[in-house]
Amino acid sequence: MTSTDVRDEAEDSGPSGYAAARLRLLTEGARSGPPRRAALSGLTDDWLAGLFTAAAPGLRGASLIAVGGYGRGELSPRSDLDLVLLHDGSDPGAVAALADRLWYPVWDLGLALDHSVRTPAEARRTAGEDLKVQLGLLDARHLAGDLGLTAALRTTVLADWRNQAPRRLPELQELCAERAERQGELQYLLEPDLKEARGGLRDATALRAVAASWLADAPREGLDDARRRLLDVRDALHLATGRATDRLALQEQDQVAAELGLLDADTLLRQVYEAARVISYASDVTWREVGRVLRSRSVRPRLRAMLGGGKPVAERSPLAEGVVEQEGEAVLARAARPERDPVLPLRAAAAAAQAGLPLSLHAVRRLAATVRPLPTPWPAEAREQLVTLLGSGRPTVEVWEALEAEGLVSRLLPDWERVRCRPQRNAVHVWTVDRHLIETAVRASEFTRRVSRPDLLLVAALLHDIGKGWPGDHSVAGEIIAQDVAARIGFDRADSAVLAALVRHHLLLVETATRRDLDDPATVRLVARAVGTQSTLELLHALTEADALATGPAAWSSWRGSLVADLVRRVSAVLAGDVPEDAPATAAATVTAEQERLALESVATGGPVLALRAQTEPPAGDTAEAPEGPEPLGVELLIAVPDQPGVLPAVAGVLAVHRLTVRTAELRALELPDGVEGSVLLLDWRVAAEYGSLPQAARLRADLVRALDGSLDVAARLAERDAAYPRRRGVVAPPPRVTVHPAASRHATVIEVRAQDAPGLLFRIGRALEDAGVRVRSAHVSTLGANAVDAFYVTGPKGDPLPGEEAVAVARKLEETLRG
Structure with a gap:
């Protein structure tokens, strides 16, 4: 059935016909995305126009207007109908009767309705008092009645918006910032709000309002596609849940992914994150431009008076070769030649981060369009500029995001594309994989005075989870990638081996310190053999802390820090030869x-x-x-x-x-x-x-x-x-896993349990071990978010480690008990 057939069916049968046509439209498998939203909006337009005409055939001086998302023609399956009944005030009684005949059929069908009845003067006054009302009216669209009345209101509201932009845009920016503080960033959340979170649909609407002010405009490339993608996900969410919700909950992500024809929930989240990044980056650039324009408007009249007229020239201060500061941004110098200088992107990024400045959009786009690839291996300057960028602290994040938005990061580090926007389904992690890597570098920059090779620390921080884009153990995969990347960016063989070892063992210290018995000499010797040298241990200690701090508040504490420091002290002693290899087991x-x-x-x-x-x-x-x-x-x-x-x-x-x-x-x-x-x-x-x-x-x-x-x-x-x-659980947890680590101790058998935390879990584990006839001589239990990671040192009745087959049997029985 075509959209014309659907609209004819709605017109032929009144409200019941509209409901049937709406249902048919929403259940047509071939129709989705913008065509379905446009068809649904058109269907609703015709129905409401018909209600208006039938209710007030001879009424003059009134019109029906769609505003907000409906005004933009973006009706999702469960969207509200945002409507304004506009009238000239000449016949209030007739307008009130008309309103009843419009609103009640909508309510009778169970549709959500956000409505108001106003004169043009009332609408204008309300818009002046309420920013949200004004934003909705910017998208006003005529549905029925007096077209001249609607057009006059649109013209007036738009003129007011442009005249008041210097005052209202800072108010809009503050509104966006407050919402971001409450809802978080869409590009990192495991259960994001597609509308309210930073980088969501409300921010995209705010960018349209900024463009309508003629004061500044957002970067256009990719913005419409990002908005469309979020709207498509919201449509699928409404159909999957049957509710008017914008929250993409974990338990609904697989169904939404299937509705959109995507491989799995991770693919869905990556698409959502990519769209959110486009909108977030466009917002950052746009609000920066708004601030620049508003500052220039307040400063230029005074400068012109001081200089006797004429347009003042913006000051340009040198930052690095080919890079200058202008109006609060790092821009390319007039003499810069990106096509001849392949190091310029890294030099510009490092200079911007060191100065605490954003890279201008024009500079990044020019670099992306013209710069040549770096040779392999990189020249020494390129490697030094990368290290400088990574060691610049918090400003690194914004500069890195600018490079990433234009594809420069993936050109410099091709392996980055696999971790870009990759979600981490772990309550401990607050960032996607790629942002976590940058956060780790930011944290590591605070520890560069603690190590003799800060360059290796910073690059290891950038690469430590790079293997998460590949199947299998990410530390093992990451070791291979790190070795390759290190050689490509110009580190020698020895330094490349250290970087690979840091990536391979970046979890070694914290896992050993919190899950193993540090009084067992075998534990310390295993770590010493893996680390190899004092300098690597020093780097690994700093990387461990930076990684944990960048993970989230649940991943680090002074207790964990003290355990790791104690382990490092013991390993350092072994590496220095201060502790004999045959230290007694009963230390x-x-x-x-x-x-x-x-x-x-x-x-x-x-x-x-x-x-x-x-x-x-x-x-x-x-x-x-x-x-x-x-x-x-x-x-x-x-x-x-x-x-x-x-x-x-x-x-x-x-x-x-x-x-x-x-x-x-x-x-x-x-x-x-x-x-x-x-x-x-x-x-x-x-x-x-x-x-x-x-x-x-x-x-x-x-x-x-x-x-x-x-x-x-x-x-x-x-x-x-x-x-x-x-207990109610909305998410099905992965099954528990019980493993034996035979080499972890010479004096006991180490059994490790990883399971979903739940009341009584440790009781069940302890009772199962007791029933197996083993004695728990040492236990190390930790809860990370919703995950329990526990290690138990067990012996037989005589105090000896369990034979291999018996240990495996105990572990298997324990796992069966926890699964039951």
């Missing part, structure tokens, strides 16, 4: 006075002893302090228990019963002072209440005593709680 861990007191009290009383205290992150100098300030960690819970079976599941179960979530946890056997008989397990936990207040230590201890002696059925209590308060 005692550092014991605080409070821990020793609790342990002795536990031996004396024969039962558990607890200490519960509030814990927040103190400022920790250059090793852990983030700009956000102290990180709240809930409370620290220390427990000393006489060594006996069932301690881990008992403690974990009691905490779960009291609705305490475990953020980090360690369990280890504690050596007592000479002359004190007995053995004690020390548990150091950081916990937080799911909601409400924290329980008293006395209640925790009483329940722990009962759990250990078997009088408290923890499993039954947890089952009762789950039955009363079932």
Whole structure:
């Protein structure tokens, strides 16, 4: 059926015909995108015009106007109808009756309606008071009635907008900034709001309003396609959900991707992110131009008076060879010849970032259009300019985005295209892969005084996750890519090997420090062998911290920083030869006075002893302090228990019963002072209440005593709680994974568990290990967002590591238990 057939059907049957034609239009598989939006708008236009004509056949001085998205002809399946009934005020009673005959049929069909009834003077006055109303009227489109009335209002509103632009555009910019602060950036969010987030449809509409002011204009290339892509996604979202929503929730992304004929949800998000980047970059350039124009308007009259008339010449200050500053931007010098100077893009970018200036749009586009490729390997100057750019701190981000917007980054680093706009489906990460790499470089620039080779640190920061664009382990893939990139940009063989090693092992320190027993010499020796040299260890330490800080607030804390620093100190000692290879396996861990007191009290009383205290992150100098300030960690819970079976599941179960979530946890056997008989397990936990207040230590201890002696059925209590308060999950989590690391320790078998965090998870793990007949001698538990990553050092009944087949069987059984 053609669009003409659909409109004829609507006209023949009135409201019911419109509803049927609308439904047919929305369910036609072949129609989508701009054709469907135009057809839906046209269908609605004809229906509303028919209602208007039938309701007021002889009425003069009134018209029906579509505004906002409907005015632009951008009706999505569940869009509101934004309508204004305009009248000259000559017959208010007739207009009120007309309004009833227009609005009620719309409501009867269940369509959302945003409506108003105004005279031209009222519409103009309201627009002057409310910026959002004025923006809607800029897209006013005549539907029915007195065309002259509509045209006069459009002319007046547009003239007012242009006359008031110097005052209203800063107001619009502030409105956009406030919305971005609330909604975040569309190009990085896992569940973005297609309309409200920065780089979304509202920003695209704001750019149209700026262009209508004649004061400035947005970069046009790609902008219409970006807007169309977001509208197409919103259409598919409305059809998939049956709701008027702009929030692209995780559980709906696969269905929306299928509606659009895309491969998967990641492909969908990449398209959304790419569109958002175009709009965000255009917004940055446009608002910068608005500011420049407004400043020049206020300054030029005074300059002309001082200079006796004539047009003043903008000052140009040199920044680097071929690069100057002009009116707050880095631009190309008049004598610059990009076609003869392949290093110029990097030199201009480095100069701009060092000066804290944006690269002008004209400069970037001229570079993209004319510059020749760099030779392979790069000349030394090009490599130095790249390092300078990466080491410029926060200004690097804006300059890099300008290069990327015009395709220059992918020309310099072809492997970049695979990580560009790539989403990271992990709650810990707040950025896409490519932006995370730049954020890591920004963070690493703060640590360049800590290392002897800051150039290697900065390039490693840029490349450490480059392998995420390839299948398999991204560290392994990244090592190969880093080796190739390092050689291409001119590093010698030795430096290229160091960069490849940094990329290969960029997770080694934090994973080892938080998931392995640092008192086991095998742990430290494995890290020392992987790192190889003191200088590489120094670089890896700085890269680890920069990577974690750039990941998000949940990825770094002073606790993690102290563990990594402790590991680095131990590895450094091994590399320096200060620790013998055959260091005893029973090397005692550092014991605080409070821990020793609790342990002795536990031996004396024969039962558990607890200490519960509030814990927040103190400022920790250059090793852990983030700009956000102290990180709240809930409370620290220390427990000393006489060594006996069932301690881990008992403690974990009691905490779960009291609705305490475990953020980090360690369990280890504690050596007592000479002359004190007995053995004690020390548990150091950081916990937080799911909601409400924290329980008293006395209640925790009483329940722990009962759990250990078997009088408290923890499993039954947890089952009762789950039955009363079932958890709802909108996202299907990947299955748990349990692995054995046979080389991680000579004195125990290391079993690692990765699973979706949930109440009682640690209790289930501990009970499963106890049921398998193994003893947990050490545990290292961490929760990263919604993911639990736990390592357990287990032995057999005699205290020996498990034989290989038995260890695999225990891991397999544990995985089956967690899947069940």
